[in-house]
Amino acid sequence: MKILHRQLEIASSPHVTSGASVDVIMRSVTLALAPVCVFAIYAFGIAVALVLAVAVVSCMATEHVARRVAGQPSSLGDWSVAVTGLLYGLTLPPGLPLWMVAVGGVFGVGVAKVMFGGLGSNAFNPALVGRAFLQAAFPQAMTHWTPLAGPARFTDVPTSTLALPFAQPTYDAVTAATPLAALKFEGTATDTSELLLGMTAGSAGETCALLILAGGAYLVARRMMNWRIPIGIFGAVAALSAVFTAMGASFPAPPGFMLFSGGLVLGAVFMATDPVASPLTNAGCWLFGALIGFLVVVIRLWGGMPEGVMYAILLANAVSPHIDRAIQPRVFGSVKS
Amino acid sequence: MNGTPALDKLPTSALAMYRSIMVIGALCALMIVTVFNATEARIARNREQALAAAVNAVLPEARVTVPVALDAAGALHTADVLPALPVFLGYDADNQLVGAAITGIGMGYQDNIRVLYAYSFERQAIIGFKVLESKETPGLGDRVETEAHFIANFEALDAQLDATGNSLANAIVPVKQGEKNNPWEVDGITGATITSFAIGNILNDSASEWVPVLEANRQVFAQAPAQEGNRGAGE
């Protein structure tokens, strides 16, 4: 009998897989983010391209170097750090000095991802930790908003962008207020349609709600994202802001405005949904979303800062293990309620 | 492993326990009291100097200050014990009432901010300002102590009373940096909007309460109580 003197391969069942793969998922997320990036560059000028590039490179380099130093193979192949870098870049003010962009990227990935054990181990969203670090380290720079770039100024780079490392940036004379700050400090509300189209000041990638939603829809359709989280957030924000406005909050916050202003859409669609730091079960995801929505409304209405999405998501990340513990799937055959 | 495990299982007699605790307690008390007595005078002087320096900073003309407080009936009288938010009347070298140094408190970005400001009877304005205590973010919120244009607000911040004499003619309002158009507006600080607005609000609240009272009692306290001298420190 001639067959098989070659060795067979053995492995555990199942011997087939669906073909789903982490790198495919992560690449799809970058794809979904591509239109948002393009719009950001269109809206705020070439500076945003620089910011995004530095963000992605600093995140990827941190992870690569850290793995090398630890004697492990590079993990750039799973693409997750590319997603982190891109999302991190999109949450930054368009004119942020590039050296600060790099600092936050190194911190976010180095501390919130690598130190926790890399992909899958980070309890907090690394992109947001990076941003939160910058917000705490350089609050002035992080609340300095450049206005939309006119066609003529498209190729201009704000002076602050190119500030020397460790040096205080100097700002161009013109600044803008984000819709939320304008409402909180000046009492001027921005039109919802303007918010949807993204022609407002704000973080590079947060302004165009429509494109973000489209990217999210793409990921949901490919079953790569749990839609319950953003819907939970939107629901909670809409409901609570309606209730609080009706009850007479410190300033009126119509749901439409609350939903589409600030980083809410970007955060809800792309950042709260980071699978690693969000709960597992669908019920848990609803709760998680509602919690974020609640915190966002509370911080926006009563907190010191105009915007609270970042803090809300980070806090919810910390609660997520408890949600996971409390909400388990109902095991088949366990007593029915 | 350091030392040897203690193996004595014998219960200690109550006497030994009393003895040890009482002796140690007495010795400790003795030591504390000694140190306290030795440092008391010096600490009191430090405190006095600190407060005097603060009052002096906001109300430089005053040579003599007298703490005052409102009693239950709402009447102003000199205070023997300093209240939580002390108010001092300031008299110049000629013992003439020139102004008052008032403590105010309110929520800032992080926590409560305590400020001391001076009210000038003559100019009917706030003419000096100092942060006594704040937990505002260094480099941001604490710019209210250093930012020149912000301090400039308090060279003469209008605090006139209206016709009734019961409230300010114009409420003190904070505005965004560069938008100050009236003497009763506080020019804010970009990047520290919250803290600077909080200061404006603290001043408004405190001044609305105190300026009417002070103005009403201006005549009563026009002269410095002779023998009292400069008191103002010591809790």
Place this chain on the structure above:
Amino acid sequence: MTSLTSRLTDVLADVFGRHTFGHGIHPPEHKEETRERAIEQFDFAPVLVVPLSQHLGKPAVPLVRAGQEVVRGETIAEADGFMSVAMHAPVSGTVRKIELAPSISGSMVPAVFLEPFPASTQEVSDGAPCDVETATPDEIIEAIQRAGVVGLGGAAFPTHVKLRIPDGNFIDTLIVNGIECEPYLTTDHRVMLEQADDVFMGLRYLLSATGAERAIVAVEANKPDAAERLRAACPDDLPVTVDVVPVKYPQGAEKMVIKALLNREVPSGDLPLDVHAICINVATTAEIGRLLPHGRGIQERVVTIGGPGIKRKGNYRIPIGTPIRFALDQCGVDESLSRVFLGGPMMGAAVSNLDIPITKGTSGITAFTTSETGDPYSGKPVYPCIHCAMCVEACPLYLNPSQLGLLAKTEQYQVMVDDYHLMDCFECGACSYVCPSHIPLVQYFRLSKRMARRQQAAEQ
């Protein structure tokens, strides 16, 4: 097209919450290549190796010695107690030796080595028949044990043990499982098409043995011809219905069938009996119907030999004890054959040694080549768990494979058992199948169960 319509029915069924179970997956079925192929009789190998333990429970006790001659169908080993079944000679020939032989688990087990007589007619000898009209339930159960019948659906659990209903309990529904949800396998499909009468004969015995009021034959929607055939062949006097259930893996698992047909959930840790149902594979049923009237025992079974590594794919009736090497040689294998498993690709066990024999539990031989794209781990990096919850959404038992996997990795076996129902997992593989991180979850769980059992045993 069929898969599209079946998926549609599945969606509808999900919506109305009937006729299927929650979660589950849809792996490609790959059944089209063998389902049209009628069952073919297989040749005898030069040596047949009949292990004494082909079932769960105690091994059978051999009745033959080396050198002894046996007739096909003769009992060569008898049951050792109730949790055991008899073995029958698959061929007329000489007993060469009784020695250790390799098994699918990798371990060496005692087996009877038989060498066929070249010239024999290979007539099957009859034994004492069991008359379905007159036999008492106990007699039927005994006859089934004597016939060496074990579950042919895969688990090889002695069928008569399941049929013995403890006093005070009862069965209202007998489920005949013709679902065959494993990709590639078409044995049950062919049995239903070609042996419908045997199935109903078997059902008579089973109904009589269990006292069940009715029986349901469950067929997956991708085998409409089988359902048709069974409906047509169903005798009027039998309380039997044929139910078509949506295509979804693992619809064929006992708990899932019972949920789909009866909307009952077998409680965690309990038997189907506790919800008054019993589930017997359709090939097992057909075999009972074929053997008992003649008092014979199992000496062959239907096996699907398929997969991209096989040249002549098909369904074959193969004598028990035929070495896999012989079976593959007969069907021809591809040059680049790299993996062989007994059963289908979802639950089948990998073969490390082609000298292991086909046993009663072997429902299929699937062979993959090196180019097989569905090949799970070779070349694909294993990433850390990203908590994507795809496994949670796939597990038909609503376990939490993600958490279980992390716990297994950190060897917290007791927590897995106590807090996360590890012991409920029936290793269907749905979680590993969907995991984008390619984590070998099933292997983790198998290991964890073993370790947890050992720890528990050590504590006692």
Place this chain on the structure above:
Amino acid sequence: MIMSVGALAALCFVIATALAVANKYLQVDQDPRIDATFELLPKTNCGACGFPGCLGLAQAIVDGRALPGKCTVMTEDERNGLAAFLGIDAGVQEKVVARLACAGGTNVARNRASYTGLDSCRAASLIAGGGKGCFWGCLGLGDCETVCEFDAITMNEHALPVVSEADCTACGDCVEACPKDLFSLHPVSHRLWVACRNLQKGEAVLADCEVACDACGKCAVDAPRGVISMVNNLPIVDYSARHAAPEAIERCPTGAIVWFDEQRGTVTGNAARKILRHGARTGAPT
């Protein structure tokens, strides 16, 4: 001043009273020697002593249910120190070490199938036995090495574990870990050793492993009567028969039976040396 001292003294008085009362009524007695003994134990909680962790042993020692010698991890000095501290006998036992009953490294034993999956012997053994030709043989994925907390096991270049007798504390973790049950604990005085578990006999065995025991029975014949008996195709050494001798290994054709010599290390018989071309023997003490 007087006031303050008096106040503090009064406070202290109240506290002392409270403590004294509590001390009398709320005290829970526990033999302080238990804690002290626990402090002196190594606190590795390896369980080799058969008690639930070091605290369990401490309790047992103080209660007189065990002697310090039960602990296999402590050095002799430490054991004597503890014994002296408690004023009891140390109860020292002969040094016991873990031994491996397989010599089929990758140089001499063949694999039938190549395994992919979790990097663990226990996991691999569940997949068709792990793919090694000899079902009984060492899979070489090093679970024993991983579990040994004392770093007494290292995997050699042929993927066989090597036990360092000096470091081994006989905690038994490797015995527990090995899915093929290849480790057992033996006093160092057990010098005759069968490094194979294969229950088959004859040529078939050697096809899978060059150093397997093919059950020829020569060792049983050569050894003094009653020392070695052949059971299930394997020689079984009766260690209670104290006259086990190195001559039993001389004619072993494969070198499956070995002698651990104090000076020369692991010794195989003359007949076996020719077969073993591929390098050092393993599974033996270093």
Place this chain on the structure above:
Amino acid sequence: MSDLSHWSIFINAALINNFVLAYFLGLCPFFGVSSKLDTAVRMGGAVSFVMLVASVCAYGINHALELINAPYLRIISYTLVIASTVQLVEMLLRKLSPPTFQALGIFLPLITTNCAILGLALFQTNRGYGFSQSVVYALGAGAGFALALVLMAGVREKLDLASVPALVKGTAAALVVAGVLSMSFMGFAGLGA
């Protein structure tokens, strides 16, 4: 006496100026007992309870000391009274519920000398809180401590299952988590107004 509203005191103590994350008080038990959730919950409860006791004690002692005009005895008498009260509670627990005692193990004595407790007593005195304000302050501080501890424990349990590098495992990882939590709590700034 301070005239802050109870709500503002509570929110401030629990969230904005969280004892652990903003004031760095009670870090030793925070790092020591936060690796398992159930101990963390119990520890949080125990600390909250002791805080309440300490707050009431401190309020009383402060009045007594003011009567005899001996503010310099404040530190020593606060410490003594709180420590012995906790020790009594501890003994009671050991007697009445050995399992609870066992579970909290060596950390019960740590509460005695936990700086969060003394810190609470000193802060409430420094801020001149009245009785009800003190109690609310203690409740807020206790709730904040328990919240931080529980959040920390959840994250640390999650990290137990993660592949944290050896260099970081243990206290360093806990410090990083505390740092991120502390940054997240900055989101609460200004809520107490």
Place this chain on the structure above:
Amino acid sequence: MPVNKASNTDEFVKGLWRDNPVFIMVLGMCPALAVSNTALNALTMGLATSFVLLMSAICVSSLRHFIPRETRIVSYICIIASFVTAVDYLLQAISLELHKSLGAFIALIVVNCLILGRAEAFSSRNRLVPSVMDALGMGVGFTLALLSIGAVREILGAGSLFNVPLFPDGYQTWTVMVLPSGGFFVTAFWLVVVNWIHQRRALSP
């Protein structure tokens, strides 16, 4: 019986590195993080703590036969609290500013786990000289740890060291470093460095 063989120098040196109270034993974390936002605060706090540590070690060690087991903790606390009160007043007498910047943490030295821990674990079981050496070592180790944290925080957070500006004008301060979270991060950073050195030492024989 196990004998304490360590020399007095050993008792001193161990606190600096091998048993460093902050980085190895993780004791006294609260002041280590809370008052390490500037190097000066860190130094003052370190010295104050060392002083209390030393004085209480002397008292506890001398009185160790006088104090029965049951009243141990209470007595130690009493002793420690007295010295802390003394330090509190002395510092106020020296500089009110400095006292204010350390906030309540001077008073909180009483409950610094390090001091009671050493009293309980070392001084109460050892003779005077080793106890003093131990206390000195721990004190210096504690001060060094505080200083190393404080230095990083001040350099990044304020661009200065001991209030001496290190950078030209226009240096961008890192506010986070003087905030609580910065304290956590810097301490974590040092811990990783310490672990790394340990790992390196363990690897190279």
